[in-house]
Amino acid sequence: MTTTDTPTAPPTPMGTIYGLGLGPGDPDLMTVKADRLLRGARHVAFFRKAGRKGQARQIVEGLIPAAACEVPMEYPVTTEIPLTDPRYNQMLSKFYETYTDILRGLAARGEDVVVLCEGDPFFYGSFMHLYMRLVNHVPVEVVPAITGMSAAWTATGTPITWGDDVLTVLMGTASEDDLTRRMASTDALVIMKIGRNIDKVRRALQAAGRYEEAWLVEYAAMPGQTVARLTEANGKVTPYFSIIVVHGQGRRP
Known part of the structure; x- marks a missing residue:
């Protein structure tokens, strides 16, 4: 008697996390690449203070596809406690770990995610903290931009x-x-x-x-x-x- 091996489905290719530099605030100053990626995005993540829309999200108003899933990432703390308070880094570290896991999960399912970044992603931006946690685990691409x-x-x-x-x-x-x-x-x-x-x-x-x-x-x-x-x-x-x-x-x- 012979047996026939059941074919296995190919693994799902990993999605890419894009750190999308938006420039200083005027949508006309975004790069062509940033505009293209944003208009084709299925998942759009952005930082914001709790209860606020978020400056990065405000910049791209009207540019995100209607069917895109938005992922607001709300800071647990901004200016409520001083930078020197040990709780400050502890709270932010947990915050970045939480959203790193969420973004890794989306990428593992083959989903690309655009992360909106004011100015340039590698210039004093919050995205850098996600990038360092993601870069050795999933594909990450940074789209540079004009700085503020x-x-x-x-x-x-x-x-x-x-x-x-x-x-x-x-x-x-x-x-x-x-x-x-x-x-x-x-x-x-x-x-x-x-x-x-x-x-x-x-x-x-x-x-x-x-x-x-x-x-x-x-x-x-x-x-x-x-x-x-x-x-x-x-x-x-x-x-x-x-x-x-x-x-x-x-x-x-």
């Missing part, structure tokens, strides 16, 4: 660097002493994550002798964009989407 700081210095109407200028990018969350030291030792300067740190950033700019040169750009390349000398915005509380720019003055022909 590019839109900010463009909004000032003045080039950010000339010749051999050194550009330094600082986070307003750094210590005042560290901010002052780095501000004083660079040619061109971008300061991000200002928000509640604005008074500290002002003092550091003054101590470094850069205050008079600084520009404040709010909502760069978004509705409501404003551009002003920082000296003219004294006492103002800055929104989350604000960047300070100090232009270089280097070598020119």
Whole structure:
């Protein structure tokens, strides 16, 4: 008697997780590749604060296919407790692990997932924390984009660097002493994550002798964009989407 082997179905090919850079906020500044992937997406994931729509999701309003499954990823904490509180990293670590498992599960079923990322995915973005947890387990592709700081210095109407200028990018969350030291030792300067740190950033700019040169750009390349000398915005509380720019003055022909 002979037996016939029952054919087995081929394994389901893995889906790909796409970290999709959306640029600074204007949908017209998205890359052609980002637009193509988004318009063909079956699963779209995005970060947001609880109770909010999410800035990344807002940027692509009207571009997501009607049949796509949306996966909002709500941060467990943003500014409710300080960064130095041990609970901060513990809560965020658990958050990233949870959504890593969800995205891995979708990829294992052969589903591609687009993860929306404000600015560039590899530049101070939340997606990086998912990427490092996913990259050795499922296919992951990062689609780069124009950064928010590019839109900010463009909004000032003045080039950010000339010749051999050194550009330094600082986070307003750094210590005042560290901010002052780095501000004083660079040619061109971008300061991000200002928000509640604005008074500290002002003092550091003054101590470094850069205050008079600084520009404040709010909502760069978004509705409501404003551009002003920082000296003219004294006492103002800055929104989350604000960047300070100090232009270089280097070598020119």
